Amino acid sequence: xNIGFFPMSGIRCCDPELLRLGLTLPGxxxxxxxIASLPSLGLLTLAGMTPSHHHIHYVEVPDGEQFDPLPSGxxxxxxxxxxxxxxxxxxxxxxxxxxxxxxxxxxxHVTALPQEASEHxxxxxxxxxxxxxxxxxxxxxRGCLQPYYRADDNGYDLxxxxxxxxxxxxxxxxxxxxxxxSRGCPHHCEFCASSVVLTHKYKQKPxxxxxxxxxxxxxxxxxxFIEFADDNSFVNHAYWKELLTPLQRKGLKWFAExxxxxxxxxxxxxxxxxxxxxxxLIGLESPTDTALDGIELHSNWKFKKFSYFQEAIQTIQxxxxxxxxxxxxxxxxxxxxIFDQVxxxxxxxxxxxxxxxxxTPFPGTPLYARLEREDRLIEPRNWKKCTLFxxxxxxxxxxxxxxxxxxxxxAVDLYSEEFTSWRRTNYKKIMRDHRHPKGDSM
Ligand code: B12
Ligand code: SF4
Numbered sequence: 455x456n457i458g459f460f461p462m463s464g465i466r467c468c469d470p471e472l473l474r475l476g477l478t479l480p481g482x483x484x485x486x487x488x489i490a491s492l493p494s495l496g497l498l499t500l501a502g503m504t505p506s507h508h509h510i511h512y513v514e515v516p517d518g519e520q521f522d523p524l525p526s527g528x529x530x531x532x533x534x535x536x537x538x539x540x541x542x543x544x545x546x547x548x549x550x551x552x553x554x555x556x557x558x559x560x561x562x563h564v565t566a567l568p569q570e571a572s573e574h575x576x577x578x579x580x581x582x583x584x585x586x587x588x589x590x591x592x593x594x595x596r597g598c599l600q601p602y603y604r605a606d607d608n609g610y611d612l613x614x615x616x617x618x619x620x621x622x623x624x625x626x627x628x629x630x631x632x633x634x635x636s637r638g639c640p641h642h643c644e645f646c647a648s649s650v651v652l653t654h655k656y657k658q659k660p661x662x663x664x665x666x667x668x669x670x671x672x673x674x675x676x677x678x679f680i681e682f683a684d685d686n687s688f689v690n691h692a693y694w695k696e697l698l699t700p701l702q703r704k705g706l707k708w709f710a711e712x713x714x715x716x717x718x719x720x721x722x723x724x725x726x727x728x729x730x731x732x733x734x735l736i737g738l739e740s741p742t743d744t745a746l747d748g749i750e751l752h753s754n755w756k757f758k759k760f761s762y763f764q765e766a767i768q769t770i771q772x773x774x775x776x777x778x779x780x781x782x783x784x785x786x787x788x789x790x791x792i793f794d795q796v797x798x799x800x801x802x803x804x805x806x807x808x809x810x811x812x813x814t815p816f817p818g819t820p821l822y823a824r825l826e827r828e829d830r831l832i833e834p835r836n837w838k839k840c841t842l843f844x845x846x847x848x849x850x851x852x853x854x855x856x857x858x859x860x861x862x863x864x865a866v867d868l869y870s871e872e873f874t875s876w877r878r879t880n881y882k883k884i885m886r887d888h889r890h891p892k893g894d895s896m
Contacts, residue, residue: 455529455595456509459501459622460546461494462539463514467843469858475865476843493623495632495683496561497534500587503616508591512622519545524553530594531557533575537647537816537840540564544574551576556599558590562651563837566818572601581605582637582652584616608655612637615659617670625675630709632683633667635659635697639685641713642751643737644824645782647816647840648685658690661697668706679732682710687734689715691722698722701729711735714759717766723773733807734770735778738763741799745787751820767803772888776806776881783864784813784857786850793860797867806881808868811842812861813849 467473493514501510511528515521519542531550535543540563547557560579564571571578577599579586586603593599620631637649638656671678687710688694707730714736716722726734740746743760750756759766767777781796800808815822815831817840825831830848833839839846849857867873 455591456527457504457511457530457532457591458525458528459494459497459510459512460515460531460533461497461512462533462535462542462546463491463494464516466538466838466841468839468841469844472843472862472865475862491628492630492632492681493628494534495618495634496583497532498618498620498622499616500532500583501619501622503584503587504591504619505588510619510622512619515542515546517542521546524549526553528555530591531555533557533559534561535559535563536561537563537837540571540837544571547575556594558594558599562647562649563817565651566816568602577601577603579603579605581607582610584614585610605652608653610653610657612657612659613663615663617667620667620671620674623674630679630681631671631675632681633664633671634683635664635687635693636684636689640689640752641686641755643739643756644749644751645813645816645819645821646685647814647819650685651816651818656689658693661693664697665700668701668704672704672706677705677707680706680708682708684711686711686713688712688722691716691719694722695725698725698729703728704730706730707732709733709735711737713737713755714762714766714770717762717769720773723770723775727774731775733776733778735780735809736767737782738779739782740785740788740792741781741795742787742792745785745792747787749785764803767805768884771804771806771881771884774885778807778809779803779805780809780811782813783810783861784845784847784849788849789851790856790860792852793864793867796864800868800877804877804880804884806877808877810861810864810868812845812857813847814840814842814844815847816840 501512504510511525513525533543533546543559547559550557556576558577558579559571559575560583564578565580568578568580577590579590580602582605585605590603636658638653639650640656709732712734739749739756743757746757746760748754770777783792796810815825825847826834832846832848836846845854845857848854
């Protein structure tokens with residue numbers, strides 16, 4: 455068969471003011487440029503396990519409605535999308551249908567809403583793609599695709615993970631490539647729409663497989679920048695020590711998302727630095743403890759760790775690893791003071807990088823269900839607003855307008871040339887002081 459893999463690429467924001475603003479703020483533009491070009495690891499993974507007698511094509515789709523001309527001669531179109539671009543993915547599937555090409559859609563959005571997706575495509579894959587992909591291919595070949603393929607919730611073992619088909623990419627178009635070491639997360643935040651939506655079990659890929667993926671990337675790209683596409687990387691410190699030891703002196707640069715427990719392990723931090731860790735992104739979520747209370751549903755973990763935030767950031771950064779602290783603005787309990795509180799926290803903590811996003815009710819999350827029950831969704835099922843930059847709920851302790859205006863101003867303040875350069879200079883100073891503490895004769 456001739457199979458096309460179509461990721462919806464790029465980043466999205468509906469709010470024209472924020473979009474315009476984003477295009478002018480240096481700190482914001484820099485981050486957008488870095489991430490906007492990441493490929494779809496989900497589709498590359500499925501491409502990697504597709505038997506070699508099929509012909510495969512990987513084509514990034516910047517806009518599913520405008521994408522023209524559609525490739526011809528396909529026997530199957532495999533489409534991936536997250537909520538914000540699901541409308542474009544559905545349009546693409548319908549356009550293929552009009553050409554007589556069957557389509558299959560998978561990913562977190564359709565896992566949450568398979569019936570909705572089924573109205574637009576030939577088949578929907580619910581959950582992780584790997585365990586169902588060969589069945590999909592066989593049914594497509596025989597012309598009898600089923601409407602739904604459901605992966606067993608916890609059943610897929612990452613020891614069976616295929617090698618993603620990185621060779622399909624034109625590497626010159628990317629400034630980072632992603633590698634996944636784990637799925638799921640031991641925490642359970644109310645708003646989380648990452649791979650916890652696909653699997654309830656926290657699982658890790660064997661170290662040897664991850665090293666093979668990195669070696670494959672290195673065979674295509676001399677000095678690669680790797681983003682570990684995990685929900686929460688450093689849950690198992692022993693695993694990471696085993697993985698990072700052979701990565702030292704390989705000329706890698708890498709980035710990962712984690713919770714702040716990594717700060718408690720000096721040995722791991724040293725190894726991270728020596729193996730090329732440039733930055734860790736940490737979901738701090740709020741600079742105030744009241745809003746953190748209750749957002750982690752298992753054990754209130756984030757609330758309990760609040761008093762440790764500042765110290766953890768300083769410990770990590772003193773090891774030469776920058777921290778990108780993420781705040782979710784508009785959490786229940788956030789008042790109109792939140793904007794100043796975030797700014798002050800960033801300044802006091804010396805965070806090198808900061809990311810602010812708006813609380814977003816993604817489908818399939820406990821947050822979406824709760825806001826729906828409380829009649830606080832502004833436009834239920836308007837998935838286009840699931841960008842993390844568009845407001846689609848009524849905040850608990852301020853008006854929508856206050857949240858909108860305050861968020862814009864906060865973005866201007868945080869990503870201004872002046873504050874961005876202050877954060878960078880401050881970090882360099884911390885590094886200098888750390889290497890040559892006062893009284894050191896060197
Ligand atoms: C890398 C990344 C990106 C990259 C690449 C995106 C892409 N094309 O894959 C870039 C920077 C472009 C990006 C953009 C955006 N992202 Co992003 N991104 C991530 C990140 C960090 C990792 C995703 C990843 O690679 N996972 C690993 C792969 C293997 O998993 P997967 O894609 O889910 O695929 C598996 C299954 O879903 C399934 N599957 C997926 N597709 C298909 C298709 C078929 C046919 C089949 C059979 C199966 C299948 O099989 C795969 C293997 O099991 C996550 C956060 C995280 N830590 O998970 C956020 C995340 C996915 N992003 C998010 C968001 C909101 C966005 C943006 C809307 C941001 C914006 N404002 O523009 C855009 C939308 C992009 C889009 N295509 O719609 C949200 C999505 C939530 C949701 N449920 O919608 C997440 C979870 C972050 C968050 N804070 O909530 N993102
Ligand atoms: S810690 Fe992060 S990845 Fe884990 S559940 Fe919470 S938001 Fe999701």
